[in-house]
Amino acid sequence: MKRALALVLGLLVLVGVAVGYSTFAAGRDDASTVERRPLDLAAAGRLVFVDTTRGGGHRTVAAAGLAAPGDTRTDSGLRCERFATGAGIGVCLQTRGGPLPGTDAVILDQGMNVRRRIELAGTPSRARVSASGRMVSWTVFVTGDSYNKTGFSTWTGIADTRTDYTLLNIEGIPLTVDGKRYRSADVNYWGVTFAADDNRFYATVSTKGHTYLVEGDYANWEAHTIRENVECPSLSPDGTRIAFKKRSGKTTWRLHVLDLATMRETPLAEHASIDDQAAWLDDDTVMYGRGHDVYATPADGSGTPRLLAADAASPTAVR
Template identity: 45%
Template sequence: MTRATRMLILLAAVLLLGSVGTGAVLYAAHRSGMRDQQQANGPTVRPGTVSLRPTAGRRLLVRNLAWGPHRDEISTVPAGDPQGPRTASGVKCLRFHAAAGTGLCLQAVHGLQDTYRAVVLDSHLHELHHFPAAGIPTRARVSPSGHLVAWTVFVSGDSYAGTSFSTRTAIVDTRTWAIDDNLETFRIIKDGRPYRSADTNIWGVTFADDTRFYATLATDGRTYLVRGDVAARTLTALHRNVECPSLSPDGTRIAYKKRVQGASPDAPWRLYVLDLRTMKETATAEQRNIDDQALWADGSSLVYALPGDYGSDLWTVPADGTGTARRLMTSAVAPAYLG
């Protein structure tokens, strides 16, 4: 083999390797660009009609957080296809919940100084009534019948992690529009005796029916699960270290966030379930910090928000401590199941 032939072979090999490398780089860049574009575009969101009326199929309603013209709008997907295309309602909410054809939307009113309001919606998401809200919205719930709605706002502060915050929780009867605008005026029973203190905070209502509900009481540096009675205007402490309770569909268990020893003061909570008959606590398989009022998707699984690329994603985990947590829906918060 002559020297010229060897040089030609070497040159061909260099060109071949170069073209392979260039192709690999271009392919990787293309795949990366596709991923970036997919992330930038997010889920498909289309405008349409969103109703709170019963339909043939079960649906999941959320506040849509995907970037675009429908960000913050209440949107819906089939419950069995949470990653599918979303139908956006045009109604924007910071917090939302719905049941039995009644919706509760906590909104910001933008002006020289932002204010907030709680809007009760009918089954077509039209406003029935609204009330001024005393601060930044944080929790919203509708009773199973749709006859009662409740919301919590931060009057001062914007996080439950520390102690320098104050909340205000209200309950409204949608049949009469009668309002209890501060549950701290209810009579508190703790350790079997009436209890009064200037430092009480109440937040995170979850309804059993049109009379009974559960919530969090904070006082003297501790938190308690309390059972509320709308008619008697009482709050009875049941269990310590419970925040943002959520009652199971059968009324026997409470999902909640619990402060755990050794956790960071800025991320202190883990997701637990409390059996109301035995007061036995069960830790779920979700080991990350939970700062949300979880929702029961059904009798066996929970849905909750965790930080995501566009604000929050929804995750789900079994309620009995088994299994693993998995992402249910990207770019969404404030879920409600209908049907």
């Protein structure tokens, strides 16, 4: 009886070792693909995005031709939850395990080599790179802020890739609301988008149950509100309009485009609730995550939404 029990225990140990080794080997193989298939982030004519086709929740950066992004895609193997790129610079938001889980903002060069890794708290939410590649921003959801009754808040950071100067949380920027200097413990920022001069930026700020579009001045380090009920702004390539999500219910949003010269809002033809920071495919087209796919729709409110890339998220058009 004892010998039989010992034999069973021994078999269990061997099975455990085998399973453990298989898991380790699979992890090692997955890690090796990161170095084996890098993308050229400056190569024009492509849509770069987060590929969600892998099983087990693994998301990796991939690219496909802009002319037919639904066709063959190239998978870099780099694991990212959110990704953005501009002028050959990329930012990848990776979840970090361990006793204190968090997020790493990984800044990449043109060949997807790691230039810098910034350790953050929270879980990935938004990522952006300016058109020149100089300015990088990210947003994470965090817990534990005493002022936040819902149990989470956002931290948004900005990094200058030329100087490496980094602000892990921009909540301290002097803020003007409706023409008056504003201070409150519950101020949260998210969804930064940069202008072509790498100085002006737009973002969402929330406070006291209201959300606003703010315009920021990086050099003078100040920001002011310009419109209410604007979330996750995305500046058009020509710098004249902002695509954003506008709250239409407690947990629903409708995509709109705001003309910055006239402040006229145009609802887009997408009627589904979109909880994403949209991006611009070109000056006339907005793209965004809907479900597990990326869709596109005309920026003037006409037309019909179309599937741009299946099993994809967080797109950037490289032109």
